[in-house]
Amino acid sequence: MDGLKQARPLLYLGSKDEITHITRWGVKIPIEAYNLRQSGTVLVELHITEIGEVSEYTIKNGVNKSLDSEAVRVARLIPISWLPPIKDGARFSYIHTFSITFVIY
Numbered sequence: 389m390d391g392l393k394q395a396r397p398l399l400y401l402g403s404k405d406e407i408t409h410i411t412r413w414g415v416k417i418p419i420e421a422y423n424l425r426q427s428g429t430v431l432v433e434l435h436i437t438e439i440g441e442v443s444e445y446t447i448k449n450g451v452n453k454s455l456d457s458e459a460v461r462v463a464r465l466i467p468i469s470w471l472p473p474i475k476d477g478a479r480f481s482y483i484h485t486f487s488i489t490f491v492i493y
């Protein structure tokens with residue numbers, strides 16, 4: 389390989405279905421949002437360290453305080469099973485973003 393070391397992207401050790409299940413079925417609509425009929429998509433950032441731990445959960449794009457808080461609560465339900473990315477033989481931290489959509493009928 390001409391002396392180049394392989395790169396590896398961020399990997400989740402669980403299944404993709406596991407995250408989808410948690411972010412769909414683990415959500416509890418806050419009563420405040422339900423009463424106001426507030427819907428929307430919250431983008432949550434997971435700050436993953438070079439050893440695969442989640443060091444921080446932040447809102448990249450929020451809807452309101454109650455839905456944003458619920459999105460972070462749900463993000464914390466995802467098991468910490470990450471392999472950090474590797475480039476040039478070194479692990480590095482990474483920010484992974486995913487969305488949780490709240491729909492109130």
